[in-house]
Amino acid sequence: MQQDKHPDYHAVVFRDRAAGYAFLTRSTARSEQTIDWDDGETYPVIDVEISSESHPFYTGKARQVDTEGRIARFERRYGQADAGDAT
Template structure:
């Protein structure tokens, strides 16, 4: 097996700017930005748009879609055949 084919796997901080939440994990992701973490070390930081702290599925703020009402409204407007 060839040597040096595996990517660099190192500690990285992922930061969710929307929720003000950050967590330290290991990843192959890289970044030029760094952050000073609680343990006194400096780690690269990767900003993400959504994490478990801000995603509606995990926070319990997900909207439920009333599919039955939408289908009934469609059938009222276009009839049973779908307007064709």
């Protein structure tokens, strides 16, 4: 493996300010800001707008699509009139 071809892969803290959640992982991302982590070490910190702690899909607060309105509209246009005439 060639030495100078790969980016610096180091420990970084990603912080979701909306949820008050932070996690330590490895990344090539850089930041001038730092944070003291639970293990006593200082790591660069990157603020993110959304993470799995605040994303609606993962938190169960996802908005449901109104499929009932679509079905009723379809039946009104195509299904209801034909069903009554068939009997």
